[in-house]
Amino acid sequence: MSQQKFIDSPYVEEMCKITHGLYTHGWDERNGGNVSYRLTKEEVSQYADTNKVLRNVPIDFDASELAGVYFLVTGTGRYFKNVIDNPEAETGLVQIAADGHSADILWGYNDGAQPTSEFPSHLMTHINRLHKDSNQRVVMHCHPTNLIAMSFTLPLDEKTFSRILWKMQAESVVVFPEGLGVIPYMTPGTNDIGEATAEKMKDFRAVLWPHHGVFGAGDSMDETYGLIETIEKAALIYTTIRAQGGQCLQEITDDDLADLANRFGLTPNPDFLTGKSLVENK
Ligand code: 13P
Ligand code: ZN
Numbered sequence: 001m002s003q004q005k006f007i008d009s010p011y012v013e014e015m016c017k018i019t020h021g022l023y024t025h026g027w028d029e030r031n032g033g034n035v036s037y038r039l040t041k042e043e044v045s046q047y048a049d050t051n052k053v054l055r056n057v058p059i060d061f062d063a064s065e066l067a068g069v070y071f072l073v074t075g076t077g078r079y080f081k082n083v084i085d086n087p088e089a090e091t092g093l094v095q096i097a098a099d100g101h102s103a104d105i106l107w108g109y110n111d112g113a114q115p116t117s118e119f120p121s122h123l124m125t126h127i128n129r130l131h132k133d134s135n136q137r138v139v140m141h142c143h144p145t146n147l148i149a150m151s152f153t154l155p156l157d158e159k160t161f162s163r164i165l166w167k168m169q170a171e172s173v174v175v176f177p178e179g180l181g182v183i184p185y186m187t188p189g190t191n192d193i194g195e196a197t198a199e200k201m202k203d204f205r206a207v208l209w210p211h212h213g214v215f216g217a218g219d220s221m222d223e224t225y226g227l228i229e230t231i232e233k234a235a236l237i238y239t240t241i242r243a244q245g246g247q248c249l250q251e252i253t254d255d256d257l258a259d260l261a262n263r264f265g266l267t268p269n270p271d272f273l274t275g276k277s278l279v280e281n282k
Helices: 010-024 041-045 119-132 145-153 158-167 171-175 191-200 221-243 254-263
Strands: 034-039 055-058 070-074 091-096 102-108 138-142 206-209 213-218
Touching: 010 034, 010 070, 010 138, 010 221, 034 119, 041 070, 070 102, 070 119, 119 138, 119 191, 119 213, 138 221, 145 213, 145 221, 158 171, 158 221, 171 221, 171 254, 191 206, 206 221, 213 221
Parallel strands: none
Antiparallel strands: 034 070, 034 138, 055 102, 070 091, 091 102, 138 213, 206 213
């Protein structure tokens, strides 16, 4: 084993960079947002300071499917703007205990913090995404302004949101061909919102939390961040269209969407591929 410290690992560095990016985008005011990053035993055991249990924190549901799994996780109540300067206080490395009802803290949270209040939603999402894709490693929650705003002005249905977001830029359908999952407004930090989110994560990699934010999942920090960035960019274009008067004279048509999918060898959600045009009287 090397004498290298976990704080100098690429995983902590990635966490610092991503939380800083989320903060500077304006998507994680105060303690808004949380990130969990699944790490393997091989990755964690390279470091000299990750093999002792410092504390144990309860998990309020049965996470035994993830027993033994390691996560680098942001702390509850912690400000993303501060992670880059003090990752050992604002984040922690945990391992899910054998019975799935607690997590051992192995590194970090060194001033008494503990994992995000949305840890149940993260773990439930990891479980369902891992069923789909064994490379799944990252779950990211943040508060992107324009997407949240759309949850007040549009009906809360997946087809409406997905089609509008797809039609805002050619990139959208390529980056999230399955569309955007939508749950009803629910109380944050509960197992209920975790269960609803994870159920949607069986079909989607991004789920809208109306009047609150978005949950995204992926196989790396970059992929997950890029997914959310693309969705929020589409939402910004939609907001700008509305600010310019709201009337679309032309658009990316349903045929254009199908052509994009063909060009990139993708199969978009067939339920969302045809429907209402953004151009009036079309
Ligand atoms: P935490 O500070 O517990 O991570 O909560 C932030 C948040 O965004 C809740 O949805
Ligand atoms: Zn939140």
